[in-house]
Amino acid sequence: MTENTKMVTLIIDGKKVEVPHGTSIMNAAELLGIKVPRLCYHPKLSVEGACRVCIVEVKGARNFIASCATPVAEGMEVTTTSPEIRQARRDIVELILDNHPKDCQTCERDGNCELQRLAYAMGVRNRYFEGEKKNYEKDLSGAAVVRDPNKCILCQRCVRVCEEVQGVTCLSQAHRGFKTVVMPAFDLPFAESVCTGCGQCINVCPTAAFLEKDSTKQVWKALADPELTVIAQFAPSVRAAIGEGFGLPPGRNMQGEVITALKLVGCDIVFDTTFGADLTIVEEANEFVQRLTKGGTLPMITSCSAAWMKYVEQFHPTILDHISTCKSPMSMVSAMTKSFYAQKQNIDPAKIFNLAVMCCTAKKYEAARPEMCDEHGRPYTDTVITTREFVWMLKSLGIDLPNLEKSEPDPVLGFATGAADIFGATGGVMEAALRTAYEIVTGETLIDINFNAVRGMKGIKEANVNVSGTEVKVAVAHGLGNARQLMRQVEDGTSPYHFIEIMGCPGGCIGGGGQPYAGTNVMPLDQNMLEARARALYNIDEHKVLRKSHENPYVQRLYKEFLGKPLSEVSHKYLHTHYKQHFPVGI
Amino acid sequence: MSDTYTITPEIEAFIEECKGKEFSKSYLIAVLHKIQAKYGFLPNNLMEEVAIRMEIPTSKVYGVATFYHMFTLVPEGKHIVNICLGTACYVKGAEQVLNSLKNSLKIDLNQTTEDGLFTLKATRCIGTCGLAPVVMVDEKVYSNVTPDDVPVIIAKYKNK
Ligand code: SF4
Numbered sequence A: 001m002t003e004n005t006k007m008v009t010l011i012i013d014g015k016k017v018e019v020p021h022g023t024s025i026m027n028a029a030e031l032l033g034i035k036v037p038r039l040c041y042h043p044k045l046s047v048e049g050a051c052r053v054c055i056v057e058v059k060g061a062r063n064f065i066a067s068c069a070t071p072v073a074e075g076m077e078v079t080t081t082s083p084e085i086r087q088a089r090r091d092i093v094e095l096i097l098d099n100h101p102k103d104c105q106t107c108e109r110d111g112n113c114e115l116q117r118l119a120y121a122m123g124v125r126n127r128y129f130e131g132e133k134k135n136y137e138k139d140l141s142g143a144a145v146v147r148d149p150n151k152c153i154l155c156q157r158c159v160r161v162c163e164e165v166q167g168v169t170c171l172s173q174a175h176r177g178f179k180t181v182v183m184p185a186f187d188l189p190f191a192e193s194v195c196t197g198c199g200q201c202i203n204v205c206p207t208a209a210f211l212e213k214d215s216t217k218q219v220w221k222a223l224a225d226p227e228l229t230v231i232a233q234f235a236p237s238v239r240a241a242i243g244e245g246f247g248l249p250p251g252r253n254m255q256g257e258v259i260t261a262l263k264l265v266g267c268d269i270v271f272d273t274t275f276g277a278d279l280t281i282v283e284e285a286n287e288f289v290q291r292l293t294k295g296g297t298l299p300m301i302t303s304c305s306a307a308w309m310k311y312v313e314q315f316h317p318t319i320l321d322h323i324s325t326c327k328s329p330m331s332m333v334s335a336m337t338k339s340f341y342a343q344k345q346n347i348d349p350a351k352i353f354n355l356a357v358m359c360c361t362a363k364k365y366e367a368a369r370p371e372m373c374d375e376h377g378r379p380y381t382d383t384v385i386t387t388r389e390f391v392w393m394l395k396s397l398g399i400d401l402p403n404l405e406k407s408e409p410d411p412v413l414g415f416a417t418g419a420a421d422i423f424g425a426t427g428g429v430m431e432a433a434l435r436t437a438y439e440i441v442t443g444e445t446l447i448d449i450n451f452n453a454v455r456g457m458k459g460i461k462e463a464n465v466n467v468s469g470t471e472v473k474v475a476v477a478h479g480l481g482n483a484r485q486l487m488r489q490v491e492d493g494t495s496p497y498h499f500i501e502i503m504g505c506p507g508g509c510i511g512g513g514g515q516p517y518a519g520t521n522v523m524p525l526d527q528n529m530l531e532a533r534a535r536a537l538y539n540i541d542e543h544k545v546l547r548k549s550h551e552n553p554y555v556q557r558l559y560k561e562f563l564g565k566p567l568s569e570v571s572h573k574y575l576h577t578h579y580k581q582h583f584p585v586g587i
Numbered sequence B: 001m002s003d004t005y006t007i008t009p010e011i012e013a014f015i016e017e018c019k020g021k022e023f024s025k026s027y028l029i030a031v032l033h034k035i036q037a038k039y040g041f042l043p044n045n046l047m048e049e050v051a052i053r054m055e056i057p058t059s060k061v062y063g064v065a066t067f068y069h070m071f072t073l074v075p076e077g078k079h080i081v082n083i084c085l086g087t088a089c090y091v092k093g094a095e096q097v098l099n100s101l102k103n104s105l106k107i108d109l110n111q112t113t114e115d116g117l118f119t120l121k122a123t124r125c126i127g128t129c130g131l132a133p134v135v136m137v138d139e140k141v142y143s144n145v146t147p148d149d150v151p152v153i154i155a156k157y158k159n160k
C-alpha cells in the first residue's frame, strides 16, 4: 500500500475498521472475520453483482445492497446480519434453487459444490416451489468440455474467466430474462466454437454446469478387457494436486501413491509423463539451438499446452512457424509405448490401450487430433481422464489414496530427472529447456541450474540468459490472456525474445481445468493453492540427483536403441507435429 | 445462402466511420441496426463479419443481438402481420387481439414462425382509426378485428 492511499473508516456490525479507499464492503468485513455469504463473486475476476446473495444493510440506504459491488465510504455503518437480512438471503438462494435440478446425490460435483454448500449454510431445508424450470439440451459435442445449461445459475464466472483471464471470450449471456443462457456465439455446439478446452470455466463454475467430457466408461471397459495391455501415464501436476481430492492440503507430492493406485485399478504398466517431459526437452532444446544458430524462425514458442495449441491456431494463425514442432510429453510417451516399447516387448500396438491421467481437460482434445494419430488413423493416446475423473474412479473402488504405499514407475519410460517434474508449473518448461540448451551450446556444465527469474505466479516473466557470450532473451506467460500480449508482439515483428514459454492455464498445468475442485474454504484459482502445488514440484526437483533432461539415462538409451539422435528422421516421425489454422476465427 | 447477405459498401463505410470514433465498440448496436434495416434481420455470417471488423468477440455480438427485442435473427416470414398499437386501436382492444395473434402463431412480437410463414410486428397508428382495431397482413387491412377473428385471418394465409 502506498503512503498516499486514502484510508476510509467505517463501522461494520458495531466495530470500527479502517481500509483503503475503494475496498468493497465485502472485503472490509473479511478483515473482521465476517465472510458475507456470496456466490457470483470471485476475487480474480471483475465484479458482476449478479446474484445478490451478498446483501448487507447500510444505514440510510433504502434497500439492502450487494456488498461485493459497493465500495466503502467514510463513516458508513454496515450491518451484515439481522433476521431480515438472513431471511432475504435465504429467499434469494431459494429462488435460485427453484430453477435448479434436485440432483445433488447424482451430480458430478461429487458433494463439493458451492451452490449446495451455500444452500446448506443459508439454512434452506425445504423446497416449496414446483414451477417451470429451465429445460435445455446438454451440449456434449466438445472433445474436452461439456455444458449443462440446466445447472447454470447465471453467475457469469465462466463468462468472466474465459474473457478476462483466458482472452478467448467463447462465452456470453444470450437472450434475456427467464430465457437467459450462457452459450458460445450463435448457440453453436461447443465443438464448433472458439473454445480451447482449457477447462477454466469448469474450475470457476460454482455448480456442475460445466464439466469435462466423461471418459471413465472407456477406461473401465479397457481395464476389463483381457486382450488389452493397459499402459498408464500421469502428468507432473497430477501428483501435486490429487491429494486435495481426498481432503489433503494442496502441495503434497503423491507420485508413489498414484502409481500404486493405477496398478490397483488394473493398469498393467505404469509409466510417467515426466519421462516424456525429459524427452520433449531434449528435442525442443535441440530445436531451439538449431533455430538460434542456423537462423531459424525466432522467437521459438513452446507447444506442450493443449489449450494453447488450439488457441494459437485460431487466434494467431500467422505465426504458427514460431511454434516448436515438438509434441507434448503425453503424446511423446504414447507414441513411444506404441512403437519402441511395443517392439521391445513384442506386443501388437493395436492391443495397447494408452491411458493418460492429466491435470488438463484440453488433453482430451489433443489426444483426438488427427495429427496425434498413427499411420492407421488410430490415436496414440487412447483415453485421457482428468485428475478429477481419476479421483471419482478411485472413490468408487474405495481406494483411499493417502493411505496407499508408494511405488516406483515401471522402468524404460518411467524414470525422469528433476527438470521434468517442474514442467507442471509456469516457467518450468523454460527452465528445463535452458538447463539443456545451455549445455548443448557451450559444451560446458551448467553450475547454477535454478532460473529463479522464470519462476513464480507473475503473469508475464522475462529473463536474459548469458549463453557463452550471447544474450538469450526469454519470456514466460501463463493464462491465455497473458499469452495474447506476447503474441501481438510476435505478429508485429517487435518481439524482443528468442524463446517464449506459454502455458494455457493460470499457474501452468498445476492450475489445469481437470484438477480437483477447490476445497470447502478455498476459492478456485486461489494463489496460495497454486503456489503450494508449484512448490511440491520444485521440491521434487531439488531432491533429485539428476536435474537435467539430457542426463536421463533412459532417454539416452531410447536414442541409442531407437531414435538415433535428437531431431532425427525417426524423432520427426513420432515426436514432432505440425499446425494449421483452425476456425472459427478467434477475436 | 450466406452469399446473399453481404456487408454493403454503405454498411462498410459506416463501420469504418464508427471505428474512427472514441469508444468505437459502443457503436455495435448502431451497426447491427444498419444491417437489420438492410436485410430485415441479422444473418449469422454478417454478425461474424461485424465481430471481426470491429474486433468484438463473436459471442458478445450474439449476446447483444439476442438481448434486444428490436433485433431479429431469422429472416422475415413470407407474410408480415402488422398490428396497430396506436391509441385508438389500443383503446378498442388491440392488446387482446395481439395476445390472440401471439397464441395462434406461437411467437412473440418481432419473431417469425418456425415454418417461416409469418412475422409478427407492431406499428404505430396507420391513420385508419375509424376501423380500429386494425391488423394488416402484407398489404391487406383487416378492420374491427376481434380476438376470435384472428385464427380465421391467419388460416387464409396458411396455404398461400
Ligand atoms: S450443481 Fe450443486 S446444487 Fe446443483 S445438483 Fe449438482 S451438487 Fe446439487
Ligand code: SF4
Pocket (backbone or CB within 6 Å): A145, A161, A162, A166, A168, A169, A170, A171, A194, A195, A196, A197, A198, A199, A200, A201, A202
Ligand atoms: S474451456 Fe476455456 S476457452 Fe472453453 S469456454 Fe471454458 S474457459 Fe473458455
Ligand code: SF4
Pocket (backbone or CB within 6 Å): A151, A152, A153, A154, A155, A156, A157, A158, A159, A182, A201, A204, A205, A206, A207, A209, A210
Ligand atoms: S455455467 Fe457456471 S460459472 Fe457459468 S454462469 Fe452458469 S453457474 Fe456461473
Ligand code: FES
Pocket (backbone or CB within 6 Å): A037, A038, A039, A040, A041, A048, A049, A050, A051, A052, A053, A054, A055, A066, A067, A068, A069
Ligand atoms: S456475490 Fe455479490 S452479488 Fe453475487
